[in-house]
Every structure is written in structure tokens, then in C-alpha cells.
Amino acid sequence: MPRFTPGELSVMGVLWEHGEMKPSEIQERYPEPIKNPALRSYLTILLDKGHISRRKVGKAYYYKAVTRQQSAFSETVREVIDAYCGGSAQALLLNLIRSEKLSEEELVELKRLADGEPPGPPKRRRKKS
């Protein structure tokens, strides 16, 4: 359900990284210069959508992420895979491996990961989403 716009995603990124913060603090860490009122309008939208919550401390509101980064990430990846790879995660992997984004070390690490997980269906569920 995320489908964050660029502006929303930047805000979420700051909150995911730094936790609970008030607007002026988010503003400082926002990836590009942004004016306070503009930022606050993003916060309002995210609040409406339920992706963040806020809490009054003194005279200021402190905002924090409700939607978890991992959830948003997984959903986004799924959407990309569905849209571009006919639902097959393999095509995404192939693209990643073929592109310059993966160094040789990363490939080695990747194989290690692939080895570590497999035999049989993993018992531990990952149903937190």
C-alpha cells in the first residue's frame, strides 16, 4: 500500500534512519534543501495515510514511522518484480548480477547467503508484514 511519492519517501527515509524527530530536525537531514512548510505538508499527508504518527513533546510534535522500512521495501520490490519480470524474482536477480552494481566480492557473499538459507522450507516464518 505504500507507493510513496519522492517527497514522501525522503521523509520516510529520514525517519527510518533517525527515529523520532520534529519537523525542523527532519528538515536538516532531508536529502535536499526543503522549506519548512513544504516538509510539513508531506508530514500531514503521511499522517493522513497512516504511515507516520506523532506525539506532542513540549510545544513541538515529534514524528515517527509507523510503516516499517522492511515492509515498504518488500512491497516495492514485489511491485517491481510483478511489473517488469512477470512476477519472477529471478529476472530481477539476473539484472542485478549482470549490471555493474555487483562486485565480485558481493557475488561471493551472495553465494554464501544462498547456501546458508536453503535446505527444505525454512521453519521460521517471516509473517511480520
Next chain:
Amino acid sequence: MPRFTPGELSVMGVLWEHGEMKPSEIQERYPEPIKNPALRSYLTILLDKGHISRRKVGKAYYYKAVTRQQSAFSETVREVIDAYCGGSAQALLLNLIRSEKLSEEELVELKRLADGEPPGPPKRRRKKS
């Protein structure tokens, strides 16, 4: 540069899969029921943005993709990686591997791919796009 909206992406998907087509044909293959005027408004937007081009054949316009699927895909993946993984493709892979999206066979295939590609810069280009 893509940042396709859901509607735009659906249109691009049809054009990527089936090549040059006129609106009524795209409409038939659109993933969900869509009215002709609605579809045409997407086409107009995509045309404005330069993602598609059109050519008159008889009385109808035939539309085809200008932006390649591979390009849009790569860019989208990069955006996701930048936004969610601090630019590291590895985090994306880790997520894919840990999720239920990859079967055991896919992991085996994955390792094969990781093995097949590595040492040095790959000589074979994949520039057919």
C-alpha cells in the same frame, strides 16, 4: 526518468510485450478493464513525456514504446536500491533471498549465475536493446 504511474506502467507493459499497436488493441490487452478515452489520456501523457511515439496508419495511430523496458527496469531498481538500501544492491539481494519469493531451485540457479559471470569485466555485451 521514468517514474511511471500505475496506469502508465500498464500501458508500457502492453507495448513492451506486443510492440506497435493502436489504442483499441492496447485496450484489449490492458491488464484490467479500461475505457477507451481513459486509455487514450494515458497515451497522451506518455507521448508528452516522450516514452512512446506514434505513427499514422490509415486513419488510426499506432503507438510503440520509445523507452526500453530494460532501461526503465534498471532505473527503477536503482531507485529502489538508493531509497531503501543506501545504494547497496546487496541489501536487495538479501531481501530477495530471505523472502519466500525464491524457491530452492531458483537459489541453485542463482548460484550458477553468480558463478558463471564473474571474473573480470564480462566480454559479451547485451546491447540488443
Next chain:
DNA sequence: AGTGATGTGCAGAATATACTGCACATAAGC
């Protein structure tokens, strides 16, 4: 109490997205 800095609330506004509707043009068959 008065002043300034910092926050908030609210009311727009410009553009983009996601549509709808209808008049008009063109091609094909009678």
C-alpha cells in the same frame, strides 16, 4: 510583562494524474 525564536494551523495555488463526454473526421459497405 515584553520580545524574539520556534512551532503550529490553516488556507490556498500550481501542476500532474486519472479519468469522462461529445463533436468531428475517416474508411468501408451498401
Next chain:
DNA sequence: GCTTATGTGCAGTATATTCTGCACATCACT
């Protein structure tokens, strides 16, 4: 030539996104 599909052009609407501006509240300090 006339009618009927089929397709286009254009204008308009509703909502979302991305902002801006300003009045007002609160806190700290003197």
C-alpha cells in the same frame, strides 16, 4: 452518395502531489 463503424481531438472534472504564506500559540529570556 449515404450510412455506420471506428478512431481522433478537445475540453472539462476530480483528486493527489508539491508546494507557499501568514496569523497565531508557546517557550525562554530579560
